[in-house]
Amino acid sequence: SAVISQKPSRDICQRGTSLTIQCQVDSQVTMMFWYRQQPGQSLTLIATANQGSEATYESGFVIDKFPISRPNLTFSTLTVSNMSPEDSSIYLCSVIGGTGAPIEAFFGQGTRLTVV
């Protein structure tokens, strides 16, 4: 299994500012994933963060808006830049554990971001 600590759990930010969300895993993992979950909606993948290489972004998400760092195999950050009210969402990091069976995705507890 994997235990993920995600910080902050919530924040209220002014538009135009940036927020960096941290994700710490208690074991080494190759890939970490960042998701956005708008209120009452499903999880949408923002990007995949691999250690030692640039993150891979999904369609509709760009590095200038959501820069990601992955300095080592247990840690990643997601920054939400130049925020607007439309960025108000829950942001979750995730890792895949259990090489071989049983495989499972583990999630942080999420960051609830409100932009005012």
Place this chain on the structure above:
Amino acid sequence: AQTVTQSQPEMSVQEAETVTLSCTYDTSESNYYLFWYKQPPSRQMILVIRQEAYKQQNATENRFSVNFQKAAKSFSLKISDSQLGDTAMYFCAFMKLWGDNDMRFGAGTRLTVKP
């Protein structure tokens, strides 16, 4: 690309009764994983049950079981003896066996268990 469809935005069930949540998916992969995750109001994503596509036997976990129909690309979740603590959002999810291991989620079904 893989897509996951949950056609029931909301469902309700009486405590102790049985409810089935539907999920269909589309993929050209032959080997993959399917999951049901539960998200209570605490926001924490909790694995309910997983199914490996290469296994014909339907997965079961206590009161939770799935009906996996690979040819029909269908993966429904049955909750027996529903409990108040089962009230949550339920997400069906797909993950390839090889290559990109990111999960693709359905839109979710909000389940309410009524006393």
